[in-house]
Amino acid sequence: MDNCFGDSMKNIGDIIRVAEQHCESRGTRLTKKRKHVLTALIESAKALSAYDLIDVCREKYGEDIPAMSVYRILEFLESENLVHKLSTASKYASCENIIGDKARCYSQFLICKSCSKVKEVGLKPTMIAELQATVKDASFKLVNPQLEMNCLCDDCA
Amino acid sequence: MDNCFGDSMKNIGDIIRVAEQHCESRGTRLTKKRKHVLTALIESAKALSAYDLIDVCREKYGEDIPAMSVYRILEFLESENLVHKLSTASKYASCENIIGDKARCYSQFLICKSCSKVKEVGLKPTMIAELQATVKDASFKLVNPQLEMNCLCDDCA
DNA sequence: TGCCTCAATGTTACATTATAACATCAAAAG
DNA sequence: CTTTTGATGTTATAATGTAACATTGAGGCA
Numbered sequence: 001m002d003n004c005f006g007d008s009m010k011n012i013g014d015i016i017r018v019a020e021q022h023c024e025s026r027g028t029r030l031t032k033k034r035k036h037v038l039t040a041l042i043e044s045a046k047a048l049s050a051y052d053l054i055d056v057c058r059e060k061y062g063e064d065i066p067a068m069s070v071y072r073i074l075e076f077l078e079s080e081n082l083v084h085k086l087s088t089a090s091k092y093a094s095c096e097n098i099i100g101d102k103a104r105c106y107s108q109f110l111i112c113k114s115c116s117k118v119k120e121v122g123l124k125p126t127m128i129a130e131l132q133a134t135v136k137d138a139s140f141k142l143v144n145p146q147l148e149m150n151c152l153c154d155d156c157a
Numbered sequence: 158m159d160n161c162f163g164d165s166m167k168n169i170g171d172i173i174r175v176a177e178q179h180c181e182s183r184g185t186r187l188t189k190k191r192k193h194v195l196t197a198l199i200e201s202a203k204a205l206s207a208y209d210l211i212d213v214c215r216e217k218y219g220e221d222i223p224a225m226s227v228y229r230i231l232e233f234l235e236s237e238n239l240v241h242k243l244s245t246a247s248k249y250a251s252c253e254n255i256i257g258d259k260a261r262c263y264s265q266f267l268i269c270k271s272c273s274k275v276k277e278v279g280l281k282p283t284m285i286a287e288l289q290a291t292v293k294d295a296s297f298k299l300v301n302p303q304l305e306m307n308c309l310c311d312d313c314a
Numbered sequence: 315t316g317c318c319t320c321a322a323t324g325t326t327a328c329a330t331t332a333t334a335a336c337a338t339c340a341a342a343a344g
Numbered sequence: 345c346t347t348t349t350g351a352t353g354t355t356a357t358a359a360t361g362t363a364a365c366a367t368t369g370a371g372g373c374a
Contacts, residue, residue, distance in 0.1 A: 037182065041266070052167060053245075060222075063242075087244065087246075087305075088213035088244035088245055088305070108288070108291060110291075110295050112297065113300060115273075116276075119295045119297065120212040121291055124287070125286060127180045127284070130302075131265070131306070132285060134265060134267075134278055135200055135267055135306060135308060138267050138276045138278060139311045140267040140269065140276065140308040140309065140310050140311070141308055141309045141310075141311075141314045142306060142307075142308055142311055143270055143308055144229065144307040145306070146244070146307070147304055147306075148244075148305065149288070149292060149297075149299060150300045150301040150303070151292060151297040151298055151299055151300055151303070152243075152298045152300055153296065153297050153298075154296045154297070154298075157298045
């Protein structure tokens, strides 16, 4: 079982519903546009840029969201742990385990540098511990334990 | 002993000389401007953006290098393994072990997101192996095994 | 020396990613 | 039904990066 939803949680409608409840329980709202951006990311196997998302929303929902709004929406979705920013690619991907047990918020992202296909894999506790030890030894504090790995997917390799 | 030069290799002049020989042996040239950009990065404890480097070169060498050239120079220095691009920060840092034994080219970069202070730490072989196994299991190929960790340094924390 | 060649750099223009500042709109709460 | 606050729109611009073509300069060689 690869996510926190179990086998019953397969389709996007279900995921969106969970995301909606998640927001509600935190006193925030998953508005229509936020839902559209999130859906676009969930439906995409590839990480998308903010400007990609503008295009998708126009094509799919006939909705013209200005760049500024998309960035704000992404920022919101990130703060709700529904979306990850992949800084190395300047793109965004939906979280694989939307309502996320916190133990899994340490992730490793494999990003195809050719086609942007992305896979999120949980980090093992031993890895996390080791990474944190290194950080501590170097007198730094870890802010965001997200690892991004520059890869090629099998199709592109 | 923290680098491949031993204790005798402490100052910038020595490092630059090694870098120069390294290029020469590879049939490339460490020109004056390339040397200036590399020196600026070596002397900086913080990662610098391309535009930061333009400023440093102007201030320090009275030399006006256009952005395009700085990017090309950085690309060259990267290809010679003298400099790393830190994609998460859109900044650049000199390699800590310039002529680098290849075993150390798998590095972990701790980057202070507030002041850009950066520390490069070698990854342990067990870590490398584990990261690579994950990548392979997910049907990806690792292109660049550089880990960037979003941190705060002790001063900024 | 003077020419040739190719690497390095310059120039111009523009693409992409992102944010600041202020205006407007809309939903929930009194 | 107004008030308040969160969400979105608008405009302008900053920051990062690249494409395409022109020019310069360093070494090799007649």
